[in-house]
Amino acid sequence: MNPLKSLHDAGQSIWLDNIRRELLDSGTLARYISDLSVTGLTSNPTIFQHAIAGSADYDNAMRSRIGKGLSTEELFFEIALEDITAAADLFRPIHDATGGVDGFVSLEVSPTLADDTEGTIAQAKRLHAAAARPNVFIKVPGTEAGLVAIEELTAAGISINVTLLFSREHYLDSAEAFMRGLERRVAAGQDLNVHSVASLFISRWDVAASKTLPEDLHNKLGVAIGKRSFKAYCDLLESDRWKKLAAGGAFPQRLLFASTSAKDPRIPDTFYVTALAADNTVNTMPEATLLAFGDHGKLDGVLAADGGDAEETIAAITKAGLDVDALAAQLQIEGRDSFDDSFKQLLDSIEAKVSALAA
Numbered sequence: 001m002n003p004l005k006s007l008h009d010a011g012q013s014i015w016l017d018n019i020r021r022e023l024l025d026s027g028t029l030a031r032y033i034s035d036l037s038v039t040g041l042t043s044n045p046t047i048f049q050h051a052i053a054g055s056a057d058y059d060n061a062m063r064s065r066i067g068k069g070l071s072t073e074e075l076f077f078e079i080a081l082e083d084i085t086a087a088a089d090l091f092r093p094i095h096d097a098t099g100g101v102d103g104f105v106s107l108e109v110s111p112t113l114a115d116d117t118e119g120t121i122a123q124a125k126r127l128h129a130a131a132a133r134p135n136v137f138i139k140v141p142g143t144e145a146g147l148v149a150i151e152e153l154t155a156a157g158i159s160i161n162v163t164l165l166f167s168r169e170h171y172l173d174s175a176e177a178f179m180r181g182l183e184r185r186v187a188a189g190q191d192l193n194v195h196s197v198a199s200l201f202i203s204r205w206d207v208a209a210s211k212t213l214p215e216d217l218h219n220k221l222g223v224a225i226g227k228r229s230f231k232a233y234c235d236l237l238e239s240d241r242w243k244k245l246a247a248g249g250a251f252p253q254r255l256l257f258a259s260t261s262a263k264d265p266r267i268p269d270t271f272y273v274t275a276l277a278a279d280n281t282v283n284t285m286p287e288a289t290l291l292a293f294g295d296h297g298k299l300d301g302v303l304a305a306d307g308g309d310a311e312e313t314i315a316a317i318t319k320a321g322l323d324v325d326a327l328a329a330q331l332q333i334e335g336r337d338s339f340d341d342s343f344k345q346l347l348d349s350i351e352a353k354v355s356a357l358a359a
Helices: 003-009 021-025 028-035 045-053 059-063 072-097 117-131 144-155 168-187 203-209 221-237 240-247 271-275 287-296 310-319 324-358
Strands: 012-017 038-042 105-108 136-141 160-165 196-201 253-258 281-285
Touching (some): 012 253, 021 072, 028 038, 028 072, 038 281, 045 324, 059 324, 072 105, 072 117, 072 324, 105 160, 117 144, 168 240, 196 221, 203 324, 221 253, 221 271, 221 310
Parallel strands (some): 012 281, 136 160, 196 253, 253 281
């Protein structure tokens, strides 16, 4: 059996962490769905920056909008929505077959809004309305301002992919915002047909930690954080508060493992996928990681609900001198700034292309 099919059958949804027009136009994404058990897709500013700046695939879409008075950001979101909605239509049969649990595609609000609650809410509502698909997630960062927006948007019935989470505490903050939004819907007599995922970034932990940790502790922290957060996820789903919402028809905010490509050449390219197989979760993989796991990946069981050896590993890393909480905060700030830089580069690339096309 294909390793990806085995992973899917073990209960983990496999999402592609990439989008570009050629994937759609060539039929490659459709083949990934049919042959590689891919059931969803995520995007981010860096992915779109590479897709648009690195090809001529979007030139016609830009050319057709010249002279329409769009700002560069408005032009980007119009183009991005073409890809997002086309991908969502490909995944719609999966979405319908799973009762709305799977088959999602994600589009992120502007990273420049990471500390702007009202701006995030307004843009998320616009993008949600423009996409007009039940299986499109709007991605909102789990920053302090973003968490307030997540509660408001959930209460408004908009499904959210919470991004830029790096720790158990970040995950629990995300879950709290989601549940508060659902509880407001209960109080208002509204249905609970609102979905969410909480995207926990993994490999960036090990890239940062390896700069200070001894060799025997390299490439252990990311998986430990994943296991610790999975325990918190399982515990929350067993809580009375969640069970009350579930009894009213609420769907869990599924834990999503993101940033699962191996950055250290000394470990297998499928390392994080094998280590973080878990029921009722999502793993969103870059294309190279997806193809690698389909070719030679191995499934060695699934995560234990009790977190396994996570606390023992994190205790050893703390003893070695690394402040895990401080690093989590640092990684979230760096992730926010990285997406912000990519978005600005993307807008600069679009401006340059539009000028060239107009000429």
